[in-house]
Amino acid sequence: MTGPALRVIEPGLHTTVQDCGRxxxxxxxxxxxxxxxxxxxxxxxALVGNPAAEAALEILHLGPxxxxxxxxxxxxxxxxxxxLEIDGPGGGHVPPWQTLTLRRGARIAVRGxxxxxxxxxxxxxxxxxxxxxxxxxxxxxxxxxGLSGRTLAAxxxxxxxxxxxxxxxxxxxxxxxxxxxxxxRVVFGPQDDMFTDAARxxxxxxxxxxxxxxxxxxxxxxxxxxRHVAAADIVSDGTAFGAIQVAGDGRPVLLLADxxxxxxxxxxxxxxxxxxxxxxxLRPNDRVRFAPIDVAAAQALRRWHEWGIQAMIAAITxx
Amino acid sequence: xSGAWPRFxxxxxxxxxxxxxxxxxxxxxxxxxxxAEVLTRAPxxxxxxxxxxxxxxxxxxxxxxxxxADLVAEMRALLAALPDHAPPSRSVSLPVCYAAELAPDLADxxxxxxxxxxxxxxxHAAAEYRVYMLGFLPGFAYMGGLPERLRLPRRATPRVxxxxxxxxxxxxxxxIYPLESPGGWHxxxxxxxxxxxxxxxxxTLLRPGDLVRFRAVGRTEYDxxxxxxxxxx
Numbered sequence: 001m002t003g004p005a006l007r008v009i010e011p012g013l014h015t016t017v018q019d020c021g022r023x024x025x026x027x028x029x030x031x032x033x034x035x036x037x038x039x040x041x042x043x044x045x046a047l048v049g050n051p052a053a054e055a056a057l058e059i060l061h062l063g064p065x066x067x068x069x070x071x072x073x074x075x076x077x078x079x080x081x082x083x084l085e086i087d088g089p090g091g092g093h094v095p096p097w098q099t100l101t102l103r104r105g106a107r108i109a110v111r112g113x114x115x116x117x118x119x120x121x122x123x124x125x126x127x128x129x130x131x132x133x134x135x136x137x138x139x140x141x142x143x144x145x146g147l148s149g150r151t152l153a154a155x156x157x158x159x160x161x162x163x164x165x166x167x168x169x170x171x172x173x174x175x176x177x178x179x180x181x182x183x184x185r186v187v188f189g190p191q192d193d194m195f196t197d198a199a200r201x202x203x204x205x206x207x208x209x210x211x212x213x214x215x216x217x218x219x220x221x222x223x224x225x226x227r228h229v230a231a232a233d234i235v236s237d238g239t240a241f242g243a244i245q246v247a248g249d250g251r252p253v254l255l256l257a258d259x260x261x262x263x264x265x266x267x268x269x270x271x272x273x274x275x276x277x278x279x280x281x282l283r284p285n286d287r288v289r290f291a292p293i294d295v296a297a298a299q300a301l302r303r304w305h306e307w308g309i310q311a312m313i314a315a316i317t318x319x
Numbered sequence: 320x321s322g323a324w325p326r327f328x329x330x331x332x333x334x335x336x337x338x339x340x341x342x343x344x345x346x347x348x349x350x351x352x353x354x355a356e357v358l359t360r361a362p363x364x365x366x367x368x369x370x371x372x373x374x375x376x377x378x379x380x381x382x383x384x385x386x387x388a389d390l391v392a393e394m395r396a397l398l399a400a401l402p403d404h405a406p407p408s409r410s411v412s413l414p415v416c417y418a419a420e421l422a423p424d425l426a427d428x429x430x431x432x433x434x435x436x437x438x439x440x441x442x443h444a445a446a447e448y449r450v451y452m453l454g455f456l457p458g459f460a461y462m463g464g465l466p467e468r469l470r471l472p473r474r475a476t477p478r479v480x481x482x483x484x485x486x487x488x489x490x491x492x493x494x495i496y497p498l499e500s501p502g503g504w505h506x507x508x509x510x511x512x513x514x515x516x517x518x519x520x521x522x523t524l525l526r527p528g529d530l531v532r533f534r535a536v537g538r539t540e541y542d543x544x545x546x547x548x549x550x551x552x
Contacts, residue, residue, distance in 0.1 A: 023368035023379060027355070028515075028523045029453040029497075032368075132517060142457050142498065144517060190328035190336045235343055236454060236461070238370035238377025240334040262372055262454030270331030273382055295387040298332035302382050 004070030004163040008156040012064035016138035017146030019055040026261040033137035036280030044078030044122035046313045055136035056122040063110025072165035079119030082112020098172030116281035125162035174315035183291035191266035199226040216258040225250025236264040242271030272298035274305035327391045338375040349405035408528040415533040416541035421509035450529040458497040458515030460525040477503035511545035
């Protein structure tokens with residue numbers, strides 16, 4: 001008998017191990033990777049009693065089916081919508097945002113995510129996987145991190161650090177995080193001066209639609225083109241999560257977790273960190289608007305947002 | 320325009336771009352690397368990563384720890400006392416095979432430039448290059464100093480798949496692709512070297528400031544070197 005594990009029966013569409021990524025790798029050309037939605041990752045971890053940045057399963061669009069090969073394991077699904085469907089002993093459905101303790105042999109199917117691109121399945125104690133450059137995040141193109149640097153496949157075994165679930169009642173969030181459809185707030189720059197006034201106004205008034213050219217690197221948006229004053233090319237510089245780069249065709253691309261560390265197209269604006277989790281949850285065909293704020297306001301918004309997350313975590317209660 | 324540099328630009332509320340100039344030149348890049356070095360030796364509160372590029376340093380910071388104005392003020396003070404010298408550079412020689420089967424664009428670009436393929440390869444191998452930055456892919460080094468005679472814009476249509484280890488040129492740059500990836504540069508050869516190796520410390524073969532020369536090798540030596548380095552052929 002090997003150690004405690006979750007066995008992968010069906011892998012889902014694109015399921016990877018993600019944490020908060022490897023920011024230090026950027027100086028070597030290594031993308032940060034990590035969760036598209038670090039807020040949901042953090043809440044799922046908090047439910048099962050893990051540190052905020054513990055690695056969990058990031059589930060894109062269609063969930064996996066997993067089988068418990070441990071005495072017992074406590075899990076929680078973080079997702080705006082979706083559920084855990086339990087096969088076997090004590091079967092039934094469990095909604096997101098609450099823990100569930102599963103015994104050996106139990107099978108769970110993650111249904112969803114719905115209304116978001118991604119969901120996070122956290123396990124108490126975390127996965128027993130080696131850190132690569134300080135992180136367990138999977139970087140598929142580079143072939144490292146997570147489980148062998150790739151998406152899950154049927155037959156995989158995800159080793160667990162714990163064989164036993166913690167005693168005590170199941171826990172749930174007092175109130176799930178709000179899903180609001182308001183505009184993503186952006187800070188102009190660093191190259192907004194390379195765009196026309198009309199382009200800056202268009203960005204903050206037009207509606208954009210997420211195209212199917214969407215993955216963990218970025219989202220290509222369809223909508224009115226954003227025109228440059230002259231060229232679209234810059235001397236390549238570093239990229240931030242949430243930067244909106246615009247190539248010569250005027251079409252914006254919102255950069256996400258697996259973005260290239262550096263880029264050669266002008267960046268008109270950058271989504272503020274308080275709104276990045278919502279940006280990470282966007283799916284093809286979702287509509288998106290942008291609203292400008294200055295850096296100081298974005299930082300105030302982030303502090304407010306952080307207070308909200310801490311309040312949600314403090315309000316986790318026994319079921 | 321004197322007094323315009325450095326510029327301090329926000330990239331959202333968790334990143335600051337310290338821009339030292341508009342052009343790609345060794346002096347500007349040396350300032351970027353000097354600031355990166357200072358921040359590595361004496362970390363500044365709240366800064367979680369630094370990304371040195373041609374002419375700017377990106378600082379990613381925790382906005383719950385630092386605010387933008389305060390971080391800019393600290394950078395201004397650091398820049399006032401920034402050491403003048405560039406980080407030490409190493410001289411690196413890398414083997415490159417310019418054989419036609421490893422150089423799908425060499426004949427075409429040579430013809431566009433009015434050169435023979437051998438002459439174009441010879442010019443590429445005769446120059447010395449400076450590593451300005453790492454980016455794009457793990458271990459991908461942007462090397463400046465391509466001879467004027469070889470300069471061309473990027474391909475109009477990027478390739479979907481560039482084979483790993485391809486040696487490429489575009490504009491005033493040359494580079495080697497560490498992994499298979501999409502790419503818009505012209506492929507003129509292949510280098511049997513491992514640019515990124517997680518088992519090595521640091522994991523990248525090249526680093527900013529390095530001076531690189533290419534040594535032309537034949538196909539047999541290329542295959543031998545690739546095999547010796549444990550690279551798939």
